[in-house]
Amino acid sequence: MDLFKMFSKSDNSKDIAKERLKLVLVHDRANVSPQFLEMIKGEILRVISDYMEIDEAGLEIKLTRTKRDVDDTSVPALVANIPIRKMKDNGKF
Amino acid sequence: MGEVIVITSGKGGVGKTTTTANIGAGLSLEGKSIVVVDADIGLRNLDVVMGLENRIVYDLVDVVEGVCRLRQALIKDKRYNNLYLLPAAQTKDKNAVSPQQMQELTVELAKEFDYVIVDCPAGIEQGFKNAIAGASKAIVVTTPEVSAVRDADRIIGLLEANGLKNPQLIINRLRVDMVKRGDMMNIDDMIDILAIELIGVVPDDEHIVVSTNRGEPAVSNNESIAGQAYRNIVKRILGEDVPFMDLETDQGFITKLAKMFGFVKKR
Ligand SMILES: Nc1ncnc2c1ncn2[C@@H]1O[C@H](COP(=O)(O)OP(=O)(O)OP(=O)(O)O)[C@@H](O)[C@H]1O
Ligand SMILES: [Mg+2]
Numbered sequence: 001m002d003l004f005k006m007f008s009k010s011d012n013s014k015d016i017a018k019e020r021l022k023l024v025l026v027h028d029r030a031n032v033s034p035q036f037l038e039m040i041k042g043e044i045l046r047v048i049s050d051y052m053e054i055d056e057a058g059l060e061i062k063l064t065r066t067k068r069d070v071d072d073t074s075v076p077a078l079v080a081n082i083p084i085r086k087m088k089d090n091g092k093f
Numbered sequence: 094m095g096e097v098i099v100i101t102s103g104k105g106g107v108g109k110t111t112t113t114a115n116i117g118a119g120l121s122l123e124g125k126s127i128v129v130v131d132a133d134i135g136l137r138n139l140d141v142v143m144g145l146e147n148r149i150v151y152d153l154v155d156v157v158e159g160v161c162r163l164r165q166a167l168i169k170d171k172r173y174n175n176l177y178l179l180p181a182a183q184t185k186d187k188n189a190v191s192p193q194q195m196q197e198l199t200v201e202l203a204k205e206f207d208y209v210i211v212d213c214p215a216g217i218e219q220g221f222k223n224a225i226a227g228a229s230k231a232i233v234v235t236t237p238e239v240s241a242v243r244d245a246d247r248i249i250g251l252l253e254a255n256g257l258k259n260p261q262l263i264i265n266r267l268r269v270d271m272v273k274r275g276d277m278m279n280i281d282d283m284i285d286i287l288a289i290e291l292i293g294v295v296p297d298d299e300h301i302v303v304s305t306n307r308g309e310p311a312v313s314n315n316e317s318i319a320g321q322a323y324r325n326i327v328k329r330i331l332g333e334d335v336p337f338m339d340l341e342t343d344q345g346f347i348t349k350l351a352k353m354f355g356f357v358k359k360r
Contacts, residue, residue: 012275013275014275014277018278020239024239024243025286028243028246028247
């Protein structure tokens with residue numbers, strides 16, 4: 001699933017511009033490099049794979065923006081899409 | 094002491110020099126004394142935009158290097174009261190001046206003038222650092238395009254990191270027809286993204302090209318919508334509360350904007 005499509009509701013080119021800008025600015029402002037995201041991805045993978053089997057090829061992790069529930073202001077959000085192949089036995093108690 | 098305002102943008106070609114010339118001339122029409130400073134060393138432009146290119150003898154670098162006195166380098170715009178230009182050097186590069194020297198220079202100028210308006214070069218390197226060195230206020234110019242807004246955001250961050258809090262925004266070259274079609278970001282979109290105070294919106298206007306051809310700032314042209322936009326900006330700089338249009342809905346806002354600029358006939 002393309003996150004970009006998920007977050008934009010319109011086909012107007014200005015809405016596309018706005019969404020693209022918002023995403024690129026999250027990276028610019030936080031000064032987060034793709035390498036840094038790769039690092040986080042590796043760590044998350046390491047923790048989660050103790051409990052479940054993951055489809056690593058389908059794993060996607062992105063910095064984006066989301067509206068905060070309490071007051072609707074937009075805040076940066078780390079969104080991870082982690083497809084699970086199957087749960088590992090030791091994950092069940 | 095006068096106020097030192099830097100006009101900056103990050104991205105090149107979005108209208109800094111045009112804005113500097115028009116704000117300078119507009120403030121003069123409001124009875125203030127102004128010096129506009131071309132800090133774009135090596136790419137001098139403010140002189141031609143203002144139509145003063147034939148009168149340059151000394152420049153900013155000459156002043157800094159002590160070749161001439163500050164007064165000698167100032168060119169008076171005879172069409173206006175109390176409007177002066179301090180031109181950039183054309184044959185030197187940006188490293189000919191340091192931020193420290195620029196700061197001292199603007200302090201001297203602020204003793205003599207109500208406003209010192211500094212035209213900043215594009216980029217975030219030495220020229221930018223020089224231009225902001227003596228400023229107490231910054232105006233960021235952008236166009237409604239992805240790359241210009243991205244660079245504006247970066248500049249806003251750098252300004253704030255350098256102690257220039259609360260920069261204000263000018264959106265230049267807005268095309269109401271494209272905004273209406275949904276093919277150009279509108280004012281709300283841009284404020285939403287950049288999250289700074291708006292001080293003006295200048296429509297894309299052929300008069301700007303014509304007035305630049307002639308070397309006569311559009312702000313004194315009553316026919317020009319961009320000129321009207323600059324007159325409003327000048328009033329806001331002076332602290333007047335020139336009403337902004339109702340920002341409630343896109344449609345309502347844009348229609349009102351279009352009406353204000355005369356694109357839509359009032360019934
Ligand atoms: N509102 C406008 N409507 C139409 N044309 C405009 C407008 N504003 C600026 N322009 C044109 O855009 C071009 C660039 O403007 P200007 O030189 O002021 O930009 P700048 O930001 O100073 O550029 P640089 O980064 O090279 O110094 C000029 O040709 C100018 O006439
Ligand atoms: Mg310029």
